[in-house]
Amino acid sequence: MAKEKLDRLDKQILKLIAADARIPFLEVARVCDVSGAAIHQRIQKLTNIGILRGSQFLIDPEKVGYETCAFIGLNLKNPEDFDRVVEELKNIPEVTECHYTTGNFDMFIKIYAQNNHHLLTIIHDKLQPLGLSSSQTLISFHSAFERQLPVMDMVDLDD
Secondary structure, three states, X not given: OOOOOOOHXXXXXXXXXXXXXXXXXXHHHHHHOOOHHHHHHHHHHHHHOOOOOOOOOOOOHHHHOOOEEEEEEEEEOOHHHHHHHHHHHHOOOOEEEEEEOOOOOOEEEEEEEOOHHHHHHHHHHXXXXXXXXXXXXXXXXOOOOOOOOOHHHHOOOOO
């Protein structure tokens, strides 16, 4: 995928909304010294080219009863089943991420469960029937931090 060329205004907008997704567009316009309409147009452009993928409220899984976070490496019996397995993983609400990987696993998923017993039930009842040859589960004790990529580090500043 080709890297999109962003100008300084695009970068400034991205930096502001990455820091606070709830910042009003008029506040972004004021900080950037442009009109509100210009901000709306730029946000639409950044969305259309796929740089922005929406906005959302983040729910703390523990606070809503999901006390166990696990990362599971999956190996498929039939690697040609990748697309089918990904579609089936999308139907398991506890699976929040899925990555194709190199190394020891075909895929790596992130999953939340209410507790270890619930995790075992998901693995046994929902993951094993997908056609796995093996899996390895790593339980996360606690996330040390999560963050967005710094905007200025992910785009070229030489424009």
